[in-house]
Amino acid sequence: MDLTTKLQSSFLTTTPLHKPYFRPISTIIPVSNNKKQQPIIKIFNNHRLSAVAIDDTQTTEDIQSLFSKQETIDYKRGGGGGSKQPSGASSISSGVRLENISKSYKGVTVLKDVTWEVKKGEKVGLVGVNGAGKTTQLRIISGMEQPDSGNLIKAKNNMRISFLSQEFEVSLTRTVKEEFLDAFKEEMEISNRLDKVQKAIESSVDDLELMGRLLDEFDLLQRRAQAVNLDIVDVKINKLMPELGFSPEDADRLVASFSGGWQMRMSLGKILLQDPDLLLLDEPTNHLDLDTIEWLEGYLNKQDVPMVIISHDRAFLDQLCTKIVETDMGVSRTFIGNYSDYIIGKATWIEAQFTAWEKQQKEIEHTRGLISRLSAGANSGRASSAEKKLEKLQEEEQVDKPFIRKQMKIRFPERGRSGREVVTLKNLEFSYEDKVTNNMSN
Numbered sequence: 001m002d003l004t005t006k007l008q009s010s011f012l013t014t015t016p017l018h019k020p021y022f023r024p025i026s027t028i029i030p031v032s033n034n035k036k037q038q039p040i041i042k043i044f045n046n047h048r049l050s051a052v053a054i055d056d057t058q059t060t061e062d063i064q065s066l067f068s069k070q071e072t073i074d075y076k077r078g079g080g081g082g083s084k085q086p087s088g089a090s091s092i093s094s095g096v097r098l099e100n101i102s103k104s105y106k107g108v109t110v111l112k113d114v115t116w117e118v119k120k121g122e123k124v125g126l127v128g129v130n131g132a133g134k135t136t137q138l139r140i141i142s143g144m145e146q147p148d149s150g151n152l153i154k155a156k157n158n159m160r161i162s163f164l165s166q167e168f169e170v171s172l173t174r175t176v177k178e179e180f181l182d183a184f185k186e187e188m189e190i191s192n193r194l195d196k197v198q199k200a201i202e203s204s205v206d207d208l209e210l211m212g213r214l215l216d217e218f219d220l221l222q223r224r225a226q227a228v229n230l231d232i233v234d235v236k237i238n239k240l241m242p243e244l245g246f247s248p249e250d251a252d253r254l255v256a257s258f259s260g261g262w263q264m265r266m267s268l269g270k271i272l273l274q275d276p277d278l279l280l281l282d283e284p285t286n287h288l289d290l291d292t293i294e295w296l297e298g299y300l301n302k303q304d305v306p307m308v309i310i311s312h313d314r315a316f317l318d319q320l321c322t323k324i325v326e327t328d329m330g331v332s333r334t335f336i337g338n339y340s341d342y343i344i345g346k347a348t349w350i351e352a353q354f355t356a357w358e359k360q361q362k363e364i365e366h367t368r369g370l371i372s373r374l375s376a377g378a379n380s381g382r383a384s385s386a387e388k389k390l391e392k393l394q395e396e397e398q399v400d401k402p403f404i405r406k407q408m409k410i411r412f413p414e415r416g417r418s419g420r421e422v423v424t425l426k427n428l429e430f431s432y433e434d435k436v437t438n439n440m441s442n
């Protein structure tokens, strides 16, 4: 494509996706006409460029930095297509699946055999005692941590997994709008670069070679902008702010002027603006007042994105969860339903497991008795088959005795009512060194 065609296609004929970046070609004024900005000689790609008219605040590195590196060019965000699964692993159509995950820290096993999945439409609550490995599982899903063995299977490559922790990631010195814009890092980077490249084009009319290259870069950035849909940034923020309870005037207020609950809304909003494929929430209700917790329940309930929630707030899990995954001594168990369903399901499971264990113990005792009786006589053949059965019962088919944690019981002694007079002070004196601060009689 010759330069004139490039210029026309870039500035005139292309459907303007990003209106601020498209100006009629007539407005491109050669800066060499401007006395303040004298043409300067630049060395670029080892070629000496002739009298390139560039804003003299721009260095060679500045210009160089405007061009995309080959490996970072990616028109399609999010990729697509199924990921190649490790051999032996099952595939899934949405969300993620953990399969036989194990993880140890310094020789201490935290996760032994963890298998569960979260898919479209599901809100999974992760429960377990302190140190059971709940956060470790979220960290493995998000890629912050690698399992020692097992598979983490994702429905697609480049899955967008967002993590909302109890420490909200907001910058107190930004405005609310700036904070939301921070969710669009890629878009903002493209927008800034489009701006800079356009300025460089305007300044390089005397150097056709450089201008040609800049136009190519501009074209490339436009296509990237199209792929990430730059125009939609404002639309998305303006739609989300009232949903989160912010007024239009809040956009220019500093983040620091909002309470922790409102900062959580910003943090959550930023995550949702990134259209995550999976949302991970680690104790999101910590530090929140009851009204905000209720707001959060309602808001999350309306979201379609699959999510995994760690929370000690049972009512919160009851309101939201469709499935509970319990991790106990490194092993996971899945219960369908909310937290109350889990409590009932767990009690039923313990009962059934205990019955099965008792039955097996009786069978083991019986087989042992049989072996000792048969071994004494001339029935050694039958004794050896009983021994094999015993071995099988104790190893391959062994039913584990369910482990029931002892509940801590705290009893507060009964106290009668305190009566109308709560405390009576008589002739009370208090002093720091010689200075008496109070002397009262009441």
Ligand SMILES: Nc1ncnc2c1ncn2[C@@H]1O[C@H](COP(=O)(O)OP(=O)(O)OP(=O)(O)O)[C@@H](O)[C@H]1O
Residues within 6 Å of the ligand: 105, 106, 110, 128, 129, 130, 131, 132, 133, 134, 135, 136, 137
């Ligand atoms: N990077 C690490 N190095 C060493 N030990 C770790 C590391 N990360 C976690 N652990 C240990 O692994 C165990 C599980 O931690 P994890 O935070 O996953 O538990 P949890 O179930 O989320 O606990 P809690 O409910 O208290 O947050 C803990 O004993 C913890 O100290």
